[in-house]
Every structure is written in C-alpha cells, then in structure tokens.
Amino acid sequence: MPRNAERGGPRTRARIAEVAARLFLEQGFDAVTVAEVAREAGVSSVTVFNHFPRKEDLFLDRxxxxxxxxxxxxxxxxxxxxxxxxxxxxxxxxxxxxxxxxxxxxxxxxxxxxxxxxxxxxxxxxxxxxxxxxxxxxxxxxxxxxxxxxxxxxxxxxxxxxxxxxxxxxxxxxxxxxxxxxxxxxxxxxxxx
Missing domain, CATH: 1.10.357 (Tetracycline Repressor; domain 2)
Structure with a gap:
C-alpha cells in the first residue's frame, strides 16, 4: 500500500509511535524533535500532530x-x-x-x-x-x-x-x-x- 493511502489510519499512528519510541529510547526524549520523528516515519510533522496532540504523547501513548x-x-x-x-x-x-x-x-x-x-x-x-x-x-x-x-x-x-x-x-x-x-x-x- 502506498504511504499516502494510509496517512490518516491506525497503521500510520502505530508506525509513528514505533519510530518515536525507538528514537526516544536511543537518544533521549528531549534530544529528539517531532520533525525528526516525522522524517524517520515518512510523514509530515502535521501528520504526527494529527495523531499525537503533544510530543510527550508520542511516548506516553497509552x-x-x-x-x-x-x-x-x-x-x-x-x-x-x-x-x-x-x-x-x-x-x-x-x-x-x-x-x-x-x-x-x-x-x-x-x-x-x-x-x-x-x-x-x-x-x-x-x-x-x-x-x-x-x-x-x-x-x-x-x-x-x-x-x-x-x-x-x-x-x-x-x-x-x-x-x-x-x-x-x-x-x-x-x-x-x-x-x-x-x-x-x-x-x-x-x-x-
């Protein structure tokens, strides 16, 4: 499935959360920007914020x-x-x-x-x-x-x-x-x- 076809779906949210968790665990929460998470996940920062209202919610997502x-x-x-x-x-x-x-x-x-x-x-x-x-x-x-x-x-x-x-x-x-x-x-x- 092309990336654009799933931008708003649960798979995109899960991918963003997975990428964010990996980056935060590797580099520390404060050292990673939302833009870096977005780039690594293959989405825009706007897409990240559509799924997670705050940067903290990328890690505390339960x-x-x-x-x-x-x-x-x-x-x-x-x-x-x-x-x-x-x-x-x-x-x-x-x-x-x-x-x-x-x-x-x-x-x-x-x-x-x-x-x-x-x-x-x-x-x-x-x-x-x-x-x-x-x-x-x-x-x-x-x-x-x-x-x-x-x-x-x-x-x-x-x-x-x-x-x-x-x-x-x-x-x-x-x-x-x-x-x-x-x-x-x-x-x-x-x-x-």
Whole structure:
C-alpha cells in the first residue's frame, strides 16, 4: 500500500509511535524533535500532530487505553461486584499479563529511564494521572478514584525505581504484587468500607 493511502489510519499512528519510541529510547526524549520523528516515519510533522496532540504523547501513548480499561472495569462488572473488586481484578490481570500498563512489561526499564530523564515526560505523566482520576471519578466515588490512581502511580514509581536500579522483573514481582495488595486493602478498609 502506498504511504499516502494510509496517512490518516491506525497503521500510520502505530508506525509513528514505533519510530518515536525507538528514537526516544536511543537518544533521549528531549534530544529528539517531532520533525525528526516525522522524517524517520515518512510523514509530515502535521501528520504526527494529527495523531499525537503533544510530543510527550508520542511516548506516553497509552492514556486512552488506560481510560477505557478503567471505564470497562467498573461499568462491565458483574452484579454484586463492587468497584474496588473490579479494579483489583483489572490490576492483577494486567500484572499477570505483564501488560505495559502494569510496569512489568519487558520494555519497562528503558521506558522508565526515559521518563525519569525528562521533566516534560514526568509532567505529562502527572497530567495523564489527573485525567485518569477524572475519568474514573465519573464512574465511581471521587475519593476512591483519587486514592486508586495515586496508589497505582505510587506502586509503579517504586517498581520503576527498583528496575532502574538493576533489579530483575522477577525480583521485583513479589513486592509489586504485595504493594498492589496493600493498596486494595487500604481501598477496601479505608475508602469502600
């Protein structure tokens, strides 16, 4: 298929994200321009911005997926299953799958290093967390949403710290799971109970 035929489609978006991630991981987020990403992906800078509103979103490109996972977890839960149980089920499913949003994906270490090395990415990650909190608060109690998102982020930051320090994913897994269990115990006893 000619490049022009797919400029606006999901394949173009995926190619742009793949190229951007590779360049950011190789050179550092702040050292790469959107124009360089566009050139390497074979599209214009306008096309890049049509798919990604900000440069930071080229690297932190799972916010829509995260929002949809949160919505689906609480909206599609079975009768009798409360929001805390639904969020716990989602969280541990992501951990068991080593999903990128779990912090345990095989690419997590370079991802975390790149984010930690860029104030712009750290700032955008905080904005995304605030947006996810608002998304979840539209479905459940706002206090529960705030505690869940803050707790989840805290677990990820600790896991990132340990992985960046050189521990293996296998070595951090038990602590990662234990911190999530502690989060859900606190949500159950301190927020939902």
């Amino acid at each position: 916010s829509a997926e995260a929002a949809e996972l949160l919505r689906a977890a609480v909206r599609d839960r079975a009768p009798g299953v409360d929001a805390v149980a639904a969020l716990r089920s989602l969280t541990f499913r992501l951990v068991d799958e080593r999903h990128p949003l779990s912090g345990l994906d095989e690419r997590s270490v370079p991802f975390f290093r790149t984010v930690a090395g860029s104030p712009a990415l750290i700032g955008r990650a905080r904005e995304i967390a605030a947006s996810l909190e608002r998304t979840l608060a539209a479905e459940v109690d706002g206090l529960l949403a705030a505690f869940f998102v803050a707790g989840y982020a805290t677990v990820l930051v600790e896991t990132a710290r340990r992985l960046i320090a050189g521990e293996t994913r296998e070595a951090v897994l038990d602590g990662h799971r234990a911190r999530f269990e502690a989060l859900f115990d606190a949500l159950r006893n301190g927020v939902a109970g």
